[in-house]
Amino acid sequence: xxxPRAVTLYxxxxxxxPREVRDEYGDDMVxxxxxxxxxxxxxxxxxRFARFWGGIVGDLVRTALTERTESVVANxxxxxxxxxxxxxxxLEPVLVFGAGVGVSASLxxxxxxxxxxxxxxxxxxxxxxxxAGLLVFGLLPAxxxxxxxxxxxxxxxxxxxxxxxxxxxxxxxxxxTRSLAPA
Amino acid sequence: MSGAQAxxxxxxxxxxxxxxxxxxxxxxGDKHGYAIMREVEDLSDGTLTMGPGTLYGSIKRMLGAGLVxxxxxxxxxxxxxxxxxxxxxTGLGERVLGAEMARLEAMVxxxxxxxxxxxxxxxxxx
Numbered sequence: 001x002x003x004p005r006a007v008t009l010y011x012x013x014x015x016x017x018p019r020e021v022r023d024e025y026g027d028d029m030v031x032x033x034x035x036x037x038x039x040x041x042x043x044x045x046x047x048r049f050a051r052f053w054g055g056i057v058g059d060l061v062r063t064a065l066t067e068r069t070e071s072v073v074a075n076x077x078x079x080x081x082x083x084x085x086x087x088x089x090x091l092e093p094v095l096v097f098g099a100g101v102g103v104s105a106s107l108x109x110x111x112x113x114x115x116x117x118x119x120x121x122x123x124x125x126x127x128x129x130x131x132a133g134l135l136v137f138g139l140l141p142a143x144x145x146x147x148x149x150x151x152x153x154x155x156x157x158x159x160x161x162x163x164x165x166x167x168x169x170x171x172x173x174x175x176x177t178r179s180l181a182p183a
Numbered sequence: 184m185s186g187a188q189a190x191x192x193x194x195x196x197x198x199x200x201x202x203x204x205x206x207x208x209x210x211x212g213d214k215h216g217y218a219i220m221r222e223v224e225d226l227s228d229g230t231l232t233m234g235p236g237t238l239y240g241s242i243k244r245m246l247g248a249g250l251v252x253x254x255x256x257x258x259x260x261x262x263x264x265x266x267x268x269x270x271x272x273t274g275l276g277e278r279v280l281g282a283e284m285a286r287l288e289a290m291v292x293x294x295x296x297x298x299x300x301x302x303x304x305x306x307x308x309x
Contacts, residue, residue, distance in 0.1 A: 017236075025243065028216050028268060029235035035217040059234025067240065 002043070007034050010056070016064035018071040081168045082121060085135065088165065089117040092141050095158075099148055113138040120169075125176065132173030136166045190275055192282040195248060201241045204231055206250065206272060206280040213254050215267040216242070242270060250276035 010033045014026055033056070042052035076083070092114055097106035120134035139162045146159030198206070201223075208214060208222035219242075220233050233241075245251045254271045272280065294301070 021239075021243070025239040027266070029239055031264075031267065032216045032220065032235045032238065036220075055232060056234055059236045063234070063236030063240045067236075 003034065003037055006037050006043075013057075013060055016060055017067050020071065021067050081165060081172075084161075084165060085117055085121060085139070085169075088139060088142050088162070089114045095141050095145050095148075110141065113141050124172070128173040128176035128180065132169050135169045139166050139169070190249070192275065192279040195250065195279045196283055196286055198279070198283045199241070200231060201233060201237055202245060202250075203280070203283050204233075205238070205241055205245065206276055206283075209251060209270060209272045209276070210280060213256055213269045213271040215269050217267075219270070245276070248275075249273055250279055 007030060011030055014022055014029065017026075037052075040048070040052055042048045092110040093106050096110040097103060099106075101109065115138075116134040117138035120131045120138055123131040123134070142158055142162030143166065144159070145162065146156040149155035204223040204226055205219055207226055208219045214222065216235075216238055220238055223231055223233055242251065246253070250273060251270045252273050254269045256269065256271075257265060
């Protein structure tokens with residue numbers, strides 16, 4: 001395999017890494033790969049070729065897995081509230097059903113805030129203000145759960161959590177709106 | 184004194200083999216990634232070969248921990264590619280490297296006191 005083709009293959013393999021790693025170190029990694037390929041010349045000998053590519057692929061699999069895991073954990077730490085909103089959306093039919101309005105009515109009533117939550121999450125980056133409105137509206141069933149189920153104190157926690165998520169959404173929308181505003 | 188300089192080196196110990204070799208490679212001057220990789224191979228007698236992922240993953244973590252930093256000092260443009268990034272030890276990195284070497288030295292002393300053979304003896308040797 002020629003040097004340029006090997007480099008092209010390595011560039012393709014780099015997609016195994018998260019984008020932030022590729023953006024920061026991708027060029028350096030390609031340069032290092034090209035330097036090694038030039039100096040070790042693994043193309044002429046099958047054993048050397050296998051050892052070289054075995055080392056490269058082994059390094060890539062091991063470190064890409066680590067980087068991907070770190071990226072997912074860091075992303076979850078930053079964006080956990082989005083997953084929490086998804087959980088609230090999934091549980092809203094249960095909350096509404098518990099109010100005793102029947103299965104069909106529960107699904108119907110909870111469908112509107114569920115759609116609002118899904119739409120809100122989808123629009124958060126491009127239309128932060130609209131998204132915040134949709135999300136706060138979608139969180140209403142959780143916010144009022146403590147009032148509807150006043151006889152069941154654990155639901156007060158759901159209300160507090162709904163209020164917390166609403167405030168978090170409004171803060172995030174404010175931050176995104178400022179970052180989108182022309183300087 | 185910055186936060187990184189005031190930090191205790193003990194919190195960074197023990198270092199991984201890759202991290203300690205990278206710090207050791209940078210102990211005598213600024214180097215770019217490929218030069219670090221080559222020096223690590225030399226320092227370890229070829230037992231530690233770092234691929235691009237291991238090298239830059241370690242550098243990323245060490246930059247985050249304040250052990251190394253990028254340097255603007257460039258070699259003569261005639262001699263090297265200006266696109267390469269050069270790294271050097273920070274004050275904290277030097278102290279962490281020193282503490283790691285002291286830790287390893289203490290281990291070696293304990294091993295010597297316990298008469299641990301540093302290399303496997305050839306078969307039949309007394």
